[in-house]
Amino acid sequence: xxxxxxxxxxxxxxxxxxxxxxSAKLIxxxxxxxxxHIAGQSYWAATxxxxxxxxxxxEKSAEAQRQIDRIRSLWDLCQGDDETSQKCINxxxxxVSLIGAFLTSPIPIPVASAGEDGQTSLFIDGENFxxxxxxxxxxxxxxxxxxxxxxSVEYFNSEKIEDGFIPPKLLTHLFYHYAQK
Amino acid sequence: MPTCLxxxxxxxxxxxxxxxxxxxxxxxxxxxxxxxxxxxxxPVADDEVLAFILIHPLHYDEERDVVVPDAxxxxxxxxxxxxxxxxxxxxxxxxxxxxxxxxxxxxxxPQLRLVDEVCVARVNEIRESSENDRRLLxxxxxxxxxIPAHASIFTRSDVLESRLLRKIVRNKVHELFSKGRLTFxxxxxxxxx
Numbered sequence: 257x258x259x260x261x262x263x264x265x266x267x268x269x270x271x272x273x274x275x276x277x278x279s280a281k282l283i284x285x286x287x288x289x290x291x292x293h294i295a296g297q298s299y300w301a302a303t304x305x306x307x308x309x310x311x312x313x314x315e316k317s318a319e320a321q322r323q324i325d326r327i328r329s330l331w332d333l334c335q336g337d338d339e340t341s342q343k344c345i346n347x348x349x350x351x352v353s354l355i356g357a358f359l360t361s362p363i364p365i366p367v368a369s370a371g372e373d374g375q376t377s378l379f380i381d382g383e384n385f386x387x388x389x390x391x392x393x394x395x396x397x398x399x400x401x402x403x404x405x406x407x408s409v410e411y412f413n414s415e416k417i418e419d420g421f422i423p424p425k426l427l428t429h430l431f432y433h434y435a436q437k
Numbered sequence: 438m439p440t441c442l443x444x445x446x447x448x449x450x451x452x453x454x455x456x457x458x459x460x461x462x463x464x465x466x467x468x469x470x471x472x473x474x475x476x477x478x479x480p481v482a483d484d485e486v487l488a489f490i491l492i493h494p495l496h497y498d499e500e501r502d503v504v505v506p507d508a509x510x511x512x513x514x515x516x517x518x519x520x521x522x523x524x525x526x527x528x529x530x531x532x533x534x535x536x537x538x539x540x541x542x543x544x545x546x547p548q549l550r551l552v553d554e555v556c557v558a559r560v561n562e563i564r565e566s567s568e569n570d571r572r573l574l575x576x577x578x579x580x581x582x583x584i585p586a587h588a589s590i591f592t593r594s595d596v597l598e599s600r601l602l603r604k605i606v607r608n609k610v611h612e613l614f615s616k617g618r619l620t621f622x623x624x625x626x627x628x629x630x
Contacts, residue, residue: 322500329494367498369507377507386611388506388604399604412601 320359323368327351330370344374346393351376353420354391361422363430385433389426391417398426402433441468445579446475452515453597460594466575469564474587476580478524481588483561487519487576488530488624489614492537493551504556504615506607513603516579517590517610522557525586527628533584534621555624558613563590566609573606 327348334344351368355378358365366378366389380387380400387400397414415423422430439448444459445468459468470480481487489508491497496508511517520533534552541550566573573596579589590610596602 326494326498367501367503367505369495369498369505371507371510377505379503379505379507381501381503386608388607388611390604397600397604399601399608401608412604414600 316359316365319365320355323355323365324352327355327368327370327376330368330376334374340374343393344370344376347374347376347391350391350394350396350417350420351378354378354389354396354417354422357420357422361427361431363422363434380430387430394418396423396426400426400429400433404433438462441471441473442475444468445473445577453594456515456591456597457594459591466564466572466591468577469575473577474580476582476585477578478521478580478585479578481521481560481576481578483564485560486522486557487560487563487588487590488522488525488555488557489517489519490533490537490552490621491554491556491618492541493553495550497554504611504618506611509607509610509614512590512592512610513597513606516577519576519588519590520584521578521586521588522624522628525628527625527630529584529586530621530625530628533587553621554618555621556614557617557619557624558610562613563610566606566613568602568605573602573609 331348334341334348348370351370355365355368358378364380364382366380366387368376368378370376374392376391378387378389378391380389382402384403385400386402387398389396389398389400394417395414396417399410399412401408401410403409411429413425415425417423421427439462441459441463444462445455448455448458450458463471472480491504491508493499497504509517520530537552538550541548560576563574563576564572571593573592575591577589577591579587581587592606596606
């Protein structure tokens, strides 16, 4: 088994960012439309070619909401001293934003969890894919590992979370793995 | 040089300080072959199975049926408490469960903790975990007075100082334990009274 820690090409990052955010806009629109069809005009959805996609997005939406509820239910862990408590609140807030960002991407919604020292984590568990994303305030430290062409590839890095978006290098690693599927 | 028993029971150290102390005095996990507690039933053998009690909702997402790597975070801070399945009794396992639930109730504000599942892993597989041909994990017999079947998984002190190695260790332990899950009742039903 070969293990590589790869560096990220900035050009690839920018390309991925553009592609994923374009895709995100379309999915967001579909989510909103899907909500309308399900709530009121379901007859319209029946004739729509993208019905299955809308239902898929709605399921993803529901799962994102469930994970946000899950992390909020662990909010009680944010009751240490003032410093830990503030760090924890910031981490929970970042985790909630990131779950929203995953919703508008082709990447599955991660499972959220929280530790007693003020950090939160998101876990992506896929077929031959392991993603351990640890959030501390507004920064994220991640270790992702997956198999590609018989090789085991690992990425480890730490990035700042800006404006609630998945940080660019992490997004690139995830995107290129999930884009192959 | 202090013996393993002295390192564990008389140094007054815990957490990272204890890991460093053991590494400095007994490198290469030498204390695996020694008794590390006054209540010790004996060193942990390679063919034993360890059980780690999962706390809901902290350690897993029931709906997705996924144990999160965070469940094993104690290992990268100090050590991971487990139970030796072959030596445990029903009453001991119940007592451990009650302690975990009570620890949640004692917090401010109180935390609701449910214990419905355990995950198990083989000691030889834990001990075989390595990175760059260096072992990452040790299993020590750390029996407690009221839980003689208690054992602890430790890592090397340099692992605790490296952010990458901490993540790798978490991944290894997660892989080992998350594949062997069973309900708490199934686990205790297999134990002697």
